Amino acid sequence: MAIRGRERVVASEDDLNAIRTRHPFRTGLAGLARGGATEPGTFAVSIAAALVQCGSLVVASVGLGWVTDTVIEPSFAAGEVGAGALWAAFAVVFGLAAMKVTGLVVRRVASGITQFRVQARSRRQVTRQYLALGFGWHLRHPPGRLLSNAVSDVEAMWQPIMPLPFAIGVTFMLVAAAVTVAFADVVLALVTLALIVAIVGVNLWYQRVLAPRARRAQQLRGSVSAIAHESFDGAEVVRTLGLADHELERFGAAARELRDANVRSGRITSLFDPVIEFLPTVAVLGVLLLGCARVADGDLSAGELVQVAYLFVTMAFPLQVIGRVLSALPMSVVGRERVEAVLRADEFPEYGERDLDPEGAGAALDARGIALDARGIAVDARGIGFGYPGGRPVLRDLDLGAEPGRVVALVGPTGSGKSTLVQVLDRLVDPEEGIVRLDGEDARSYAPGRIAAAVGLAPQHAFLFDDSVRFNVDLGRGYGDDRIWEALRAASADSFVAALPDGLDADLGERGATLSGGQKQRLVLARALVSRPRLLLLDDATSALDARVEREVIGRLALATRSGAAGRLTVVIVASRASSIALADEIVFLDGGRIVARGTHDELVLAAPGYRELVEAYGSAIAVDELTRAAVHA
Numbered sequence: 001m002a003i004r005g006r007e008r009v010v011a012s013e014d015d016l017n018a019i020r021t022r023h024p025f026r027t028g029l030a031g032l033a034r035g036g037a038t039e040p041g042t043f044a045v046s047i048a049a050a051l052v053q054c055g056s057l058v059v060a061s062v063g064l065g066w067v068t069d070t071v072i073e074p075s076f077a078a079g080e081v082g083a084g085a086l087w088a089a090f091a092v093v094f095g096l097a098a099m100k101v102t103g104l105v106v107r108r109v110a111s112g113i114t115q116f117r118v119q120a121r122s123r124r125q126v127t128r129q130y131l132a133l134g135f136g137w138h139l140r141h142p143p144g145r146l147l148s149n150a151v152s153d154v155e156a157m158w159q160p161i162m163p164l165p166f167a168i169g170v171t172f173m174l175v176a177a178a179v180t181v182a183f184a185d186v187v188l189a190l191v192t193l194a195l196i197v198a199i200v201g202v203n204l205w206y207q208r209v210l211a212p213r214a215r216r217a218q219q220l221r222g223s224v225s226a227i228a229h230e231s232f233d234g235a236e237v238v239r240t241l242g243l244a245d246h247e248l249e250r251f252g253a254a255a256r257e258l259r260d261a262n263v264r265s266g267r268i269t270s271l272f273d274p275v276i277e278f279l280p281t282v283a284v285l286g287v288l289l290l291g292c293a294r295v296a297d298g299d300l301s302a303g304e305l306v307q308v309a310y311l312f313v314t315m316a317f318p319l320q321v322i323g324r325v326l327s328a329l330p331m332s333v334v335g336r337e338r339v340e341a342v343l344r345a346d347e348f349p350e351y352g353e354r355d356l357d358p359e360g361a362g363a364a365l366d367a368r369g370i371a372l373d374a375r376g377i378a379v380d381a382r383g384i385g386f387g388y389p390g391g392r393p394v395l396r397d398l399d400l401g402a403e404p405g406r407v408v409a410l411v412g413p414t415g416s417g418k419s420t421l422v423q424v425l426d427r428l429v430d431p432e433e434g435i436v437r438l439d440g441e442d443a444r445s446y447a448p449g450r451i452a453a454a455v456g457l458a459p460q461h462a463f464l465f466d467d468s469v470r471f472n473v474d475l476g477r478g479y480g481d482d483r484i485w486e487a488l489r490a491a492s493a494d495s496f497v498a499a500l501p502d503g504l505d506a507d508l509g510e511r512g513a514t515l516s517g518g519q520k521q522r523l524v525l526a527r528a529l530v531s532r533p534r535l536l537l538l539d540d541a542t543s544a545l546d547a548r549v550e551r552e553v554i555g556r557l558a559l560a561t562r563s564g565a566a567g568r569l570t571v572v573i574v575a576s577r578a579s580s581i582a583l584a585d586e587i588v589f590l591d592g593g594r595i596v597a598r599g600t601h602d603e604l605v606l607a608a609p610g611y612r613e614l615v616e617a618y619g620s621a622i623a624v625d626e627l628t629r630a631a632v633h634a
């Protein structure tokens with residue numbers, strides 16, 4: 001199996017390379033700042049708490065220096081410890097510890113809330129945009145890519161916003177440390193300066209070396225999940241063709257590559273962490289070496305020496321956080337660019353204000369399948385031309401009309417454009433040429449949601465959600481059980497649903513795994529019927545039903561078009577069995593995206609050799625199929 005879509009799921013090489021030239025530091029920080037501004041309360045609190053936490057380290061060093069000079073040294077000199085001095089030292093140490101812990105807890109909670117909120121907002125924006133963008137845009141953006149935009153790109157985009165407040169606090173701490181040490185002693189201030197230069201240098205090296213490795217690992221993560229997704233999706237093919245070993249090898253190769261990339265990143269991080277921790281320790285040694293001599297010379301007090309040494313020891317761990325933020329910035333920039341590309345897309349379908357008769361005006365079917373009240377939509381498509389992005393024209397100068405009360409069947413060889421025409425009629429795609437009129441008005445003049453409410457579409461591929469029968473038919477639209485049973489009866493699905501252990505509440509498993517192909521199609525048909533549509537579009541939606549049930553369902557729908565007090569249902573159907581096609585009032589024969597002939601079945605058999613050959617071929621295939629079935633069941 002080809003690794004279809006793999007490259008589309010992960011960031012493309014272009015996306016990844018582009019960031020080398022785009023100042024990830026500046027762009028990344030600016031993006032995070034804009035995100036922080038959307039959560040001003042928690043973001044400000046997290047920065048303030050980080051400043052308190054890091055400030056407490058600097059104040060603690062000053063406090064310890066004070067305790068050394070005013071409590072410990074005098075106690076050594078006097079040979080005893082005064083109770084007052086002890087309590088003062090205790091109060092200073094306890095107060096500073098409390099300040100640090102408070103800062104730490106508040107910072108973590110506030111920065112966590114900020115991160116989860118900005119992530120959730122971005123995901124909502126992306127999802128809303130997916131729903132608003134037209135089908136044409138979706139044709140060029142496969143589901144794997146959308147999934148990675150909404151999940152891993154959003155995650156990468158906001159990953160550094162959580163440690164950012166701490167990194168700001170640590171930077172402030174470094175500056176404050178340099179200033180306090182400069183006040184204590186100039187020589188030790190030079191040691192601090194050397195430490196800061198070394199820290200900046202190591203961080204820059206870390207960012208530079210880690211960024212490409214991290215990008216590669218992120219890319220491979222996408223590949224591994226795309227392969228896994230495809231293998232699970234095609235589990236049936238894999239098993240039936242005995243491809244398990246091949247798939248294992250394919251997945252194993254990608255997983256090994258990811259492991260190696262992670263190990264390469266891990267090596268850099270495992271070198272960075274001890275080095276960044278080691279630097280302050282070296283600085284402490286320098287401070288002690290130089291400081292002890294200066295204390296002996298009387299240029300520095302013991303308290304000042306303790307203050308500087310303490311500062312360097314405690315800052316070792318927090319210093320790592322700057323590297324964490326810097327190394328996450330390049331991926332954050334890539335994630336943001338990919339998410340913003342989705343948000344910038346403006347291929348929205350055009351809408352007007354017009355109403356297309358409220359839902360409920362369509363056919364309600366009684367127990368015998370008789371339409372109680374139907375007002376069909378008059379369909380009039382003129383001069384339709386359409387081609388998929390980058391492809392040749394699929395529909396050419398095509399005229400199609402369907403009046404209320406009529407069943408129009410679209411027949412044609414595979415790839416002739418039947419499904420595409422159905423999508424054009426349902427306004428899933430707008431034609432590049434020509435116009436579709438529904439009830440005499442341009443389909444684009446209807447308000448959002450109006451066509452969806454009045455038209456029932458049963459697509460070629462029966463998709464079911466991992467949920468109950470009720471949900472799969474109703475889809476949360478709030479129809480009661482009576483309406484659901486009505487639709488199930490019309491789709492000949494009532495008896496098998498009634499036989500399920502939990503009836504309407506029976507869980508169907510992922511993609512309806514517990515059902516046969518024909519049962520799935522019947523539920524999808526019921527979903528299209530439950531809204532009592534005024535126009536019903538069936539795109540090969542009965543192909544998995546046996547010929548008898550298909551005839552029963554289509555016959556019932558044909559009956560529905562011919563009855564009813566207020567008017568009649570309109571049906572456009574893509575079908576292949578002669579017995580079902582024969583129920584249509586008009587058959588439209590397509591070939592190569594054009595209408596080659598139209599008329600009744602009998603007329604077309606005489607007038608259109610292509611049609612006759614096709615239907616005869618289907619007929620003999622079905623006859624063989626049914627003979628085989630009969631033999632199996634005999």
Ligand SMILES: Nc1ncnc2c1ncn2[C@@H]1O[C@H](COP(=O)(O)OP(=O)(O)OP(=O)(O)O)[C@@H](O)[C@H]1O
Binds near residue numbers: 139391413
């Ligand atoms: N999403 C798509 N992107 C690009 N080309 C497409 C897409 N969907 C269909 N096509 C192409 O458009 C042409 C018409 O396809 P369509 O599905 O409308 O035909 P059909 O008559 O319904 O075929 P079938 O009977 O096999 O379902 C085919 O050549 C097909 O390859």
